[in-house]
Amino acid sequence: MYNTELSVEINQALTAGKVINRKMLNNSGQFVSNPLFEEIMDNIPAYTTQYEMSGQELVSKKDFVYLRKSSSSVEDLKTDITMKAALLLLMLGKYINEQNFRFTKLTEPSGGITKTDILALQEMDDVQELIEKAKLKNDLFTEIKNVLINRYLLLEMPGSERFILSDAGVAFFEEVVKTYIEPESENNFD
Amino acid sequence: MRLNRDVILNAIIKHQSSFLKILDFIDKQDGVPEIPEKLYLDFYSQHICEDEDPNIHAQLSLTALLKNGVFIHHDKNTGSISVTDVIINMLRFIDVKRARELNRHDLEDLRQRVSDFVDKLLEYGNNDDEDTNELYGTFYRLLSEIHSKIKENVSALDAQVKRVSQQYKEFNGGDSDTSVFELYDRVTDLYNKYVLPCYEFIDPYMEMKGKRALTQSINQLIEHLADVPSRLHESNRLQYRFTAISSYYKDIGALVRKLKQYSTYLAQDRDKFIAIETAFNTLMDDVMPLRHGKQKNKYLTPNAPIFQSLSTLDGLREHKTNHAPKLNWIESRTALQFKEYLNLLEREESKPENKTIKPLPEDVRIEEERQMEIARLIAKTGLPDSISDVHEFVFELLNQNLNDFWLGDVLFGIQELMPYAPQERLLFSQERRRQQDEKYYLNYLNIGLERGELDV
Numbered sequence: 001m002y003n004t005e006l007s008v009e010i011n012q013a014l015t016a017g018k019v020i021n022r023k024m025l026n027n028s029g030q031f032v033s034n035p036l037f038e039e040i041m042d043n044i045p046a047y048t049t050q051y052e053m054s055g056q057e058l059v060s061k062k063d064f065v066y067l068r069k070s071s072s073s074v075e076d077l078k079t080d081i082t083m084k085a086a087l088l089l090l091m092l093g094k095y096i097n098e099q100n101f102r103f104t105k106l107t108e109p110s111g112g113i114t115k116t117d118i119l120a121l122q123e124m125d126d127v128q129e130l131i132e133k134a135k136l137k138n139d140l141f142t143e144i145k146n147v148l149i150n151r152y153l154l155l156e157m158p159g160s161e162r163f164i165l166s167d168a169g170v171a172f173f174e175e176v177v178k179t180y181i182e183p184e185s186e187n188n189f190d
Numbered sequence: 191m192r193l194n195r196d197v198i199l200n201a202i203i204k205h206q207s208s209f210l211k212i213l214d215f216i217d218k219q220d221g222v223p224e225i226p227e228k229l230y231l232d233f234y235s236q237h238i239c240e241d242e243d244p245n246i247h248a249q250l251s252l253t254a255l256l257k258n259g260v261f262i263h264h265d266k267n268t269g270s271i272s273v274t275d276v277i278i279n280m281l282r283f284i285d286v287k288r289a290r291e292l293n294r295h296d297l298e299d300l301r302q303r304v305s306d307f308v309d310k311l312l313e314y315g316n317n318d319d320e321d322t323n324e325l326y327g328t329f330y331r332l333l334s335e336i337h338s339k340i341k342e343n344v345s346a347l348d349a350q351v352k353r354v355s356q357q358y359k360e361f362n363g364g365d366s367d368t369s370v371f372e373l374y375d376r377v378t379d380l381y382n383k384y385v386l387p388c389y390e391f392i393d394p395y396m397e398m399k400g401k402r403a404l405t406q407s408i409n410q411l412i413e414h415l416a417d418v419p420s421r422l423h424e425s426n427r428l429q430y431r432f433t434a435i436s437s438y439y440k441d442i443g444a445l446v447r448k449l450k451q452y453s454t455y456l457a458q459d460r461d462k463f464i465a466i467e468t469a470f471n472t473l474m475d476d477v478m479p480l481r482h483g484k485q486k487n488k489y490l491t492p493n494a495p496i497f498q499s500l501s502t503l504d505g506l507r508e509h510k511t512n513h514a515p516k517l518n519w520i521e522s523r524t525a526l527q528f529k530e531y532l533n534l535l536e537r538e539e540s541k542p543e544n545k546t547i548k549p550l551p552e553d554v555r556i557e558e559e560r561q562m563e564i565a566r567l568i569a570k571t572g573l574p575d576s577i578s579d580v581h582e583f584v585f586e587l588l589n590q591n592l593n594d595f596w597l598g599d600v601l602f603g604i605q606e607l608m609p610y611a612p613q614e615r616l617l618f619s620q621e622r623r624r625q626q627d628e629k630y631y632l633n634y635l636n637i638g639l640e641r642g643e644l645d646v
Contacts, residue, residue, distance in 0.1 A: 066507075068506065069507065079506060079508070087490075090470055090473055102364070103463075133480055168503070171502050179465070180468040181468075
């Protein structure tokens with residue numbers, strides 16, 4: 001049976017365009033399970049129907065959940081926000097590569113992207129051009145805050161202004177690897 | 191001037207940091223034991239000459255080393271010096287980090303030599319002559335050589351793995367200039383060129399196509415000797431010697447596992463690096479056609495190929511969006527849509543029609559036949575002891591007994607009832623009440639009947 005208190009919270013988050021991740025950060029900056037995600041998973045048929053009945057789709061992935069308009073065409077799903085989120089995440093990935101950081105800087109609570117990193121990212125030539133071509137705000141941090149942080153694609157480490165990828169952010173890069181990895185670059189140890 | 195070898199060795203050990211550079215150069219040249227004359231003269235003048243010992247020049251000058259066999263050849267045409275193996279091995283022994291790992295060819299050479307010896311011993315090993323004893327002696331020296339080489343190799347590989355561990359640690363901490371590709375290649379090289387061949391060389395379960403692995407050769411000889419009573423002690427001795435060699439299998443196994451672990455992590459990082467680079471380049475390729483300098487179509491849109499290829503965040507909605515699309519059915523018909531249709535029908539059927547009812551007309555006409563039917567019913571029923579609401583009483587009575595009952599019947603019913611009710615028992619109040627049927631309503635002041643004797 002669903003929990004009305006949590007379902008109200010879930011509805012508020014989802015209708016505000018936020019993603020609900022399997023894991024969240026607690027006050028000590030450690031990953032813990034997210035009760036909202038658990039509530040949805042325990043009552044997935046009810047929540048799916050709830051939004052389906054109002055012409056929306058509860059997108060339930062392995063590690064995160066979000067809401068989108070029901071649509072019959074792929075083009076309709078390519079929203080401006082989808083574009084901006086993908087663009088900003090790819091920029092962060094490129095920055096990690098350029099700085100010769102391990103990818104775990106983006107995923108481990110001991111790592112994290114800082115505001116200084118984002119300022120340095122903004123100085124990259126390609127990023128400058130992308131900001132112009134995608135009509136992003138000139139202050140890249142504000143854009144990242146609006147699109148990634150406020151939607152929980154990036155999570156803020158409590159009290160440190162460092163940001164790491166949420167489950168949804170990690171899933172995005174998993175798809176990038178799956179889509180863009182060259183087949184010959186397999187691990188040749190086995 | 192000829193010198194005693196221990197004097198030269200002591201001098202070399204004293205200046206080992208300079209001589210180890212010779213080793214580094216040789217290793218860079220894939221192990222060819224030759225160095226340029228200039229290399230030696232440089233560190234001779236820069237380091238060795240700084241030594242306060244006045245005898246050092248007599249011991250370590252180029253001429254002295256050539257004369258005493260440390261350098262075995264000096265080609266003045268090419269300016270190269272050949273270094274003797276003994277010194278190279280000694281330097282490797284001094285610094286385990288510079289020990290040369292055994293490669294696949296070194297190990298294959300050892301395996302082949304063991305295999306050849308075993309063939310000879312299987313053929314002549316039962317003889318009890320001096321030649322056979324010498325053959326056994328040489329074979330055991332070969333096993334000693336293998337033992338010492340494997341032991342050295344394990345130490346060298348361990349040092350190499352530790353070096354890689356340190357580099358990995360630095361890379362992990364973001365303090366390294368080494369890229370993930372360089373580190374991955376180092377780990378892979380170390381594993382494939384040196385660790386794996388050695389691991390396979392002493393693997394007790396190793397089988398080779400068309401050849402005998404080291405274990406197979408030695409076991410074959412052990413079993414053969416065990417069948418000959420006079421050679422049983424040789425069989426046992428061989429078993430002990432081989433166990434000592436194969437005991438390094440566990441140590442190398444630990445190195446294999448460690449390298450595999452690094453490789454797995456590095457491979458994941460490398461994959462991510464490549465994928466992100468490729469995706470970002472694809473993104474920039476999508477931007478390229480927009481650099482046309484015109485005013486129209488110059489911005490990136492969500493329909494660009496890079497965004498088509500990624501679907502994880504498809505349909506992510508606008509922040510603070512309104513709730514407009516409440517019933518935005520997708521085009522295809524679904525079971526849910528049908529269910530909702532049934533729900534709608536049910537709601538429509540069960541909901542009573544909300545009709546407006548009117549006040550009862552002043553002029554109510556009741557047909558004669560109907561009047562008689564009502565009169566008979568009132569007469570037959572009679573008055574109860576008391577009635578709290580006469581209108582209600584008549585309404586209920588007629589509604590239950592007449593077909594096509596309507597509110598007008600009540601007025602006639604009251605008219606028929608009143609003669610039966612004694613005036614003194616009637617109670618007229620100011621309380622407003624209401625009766626209604628499906629079409630009309632009637633507001634009235636309540637009339638009650640007190641308890642008493644009825645004279646019907």
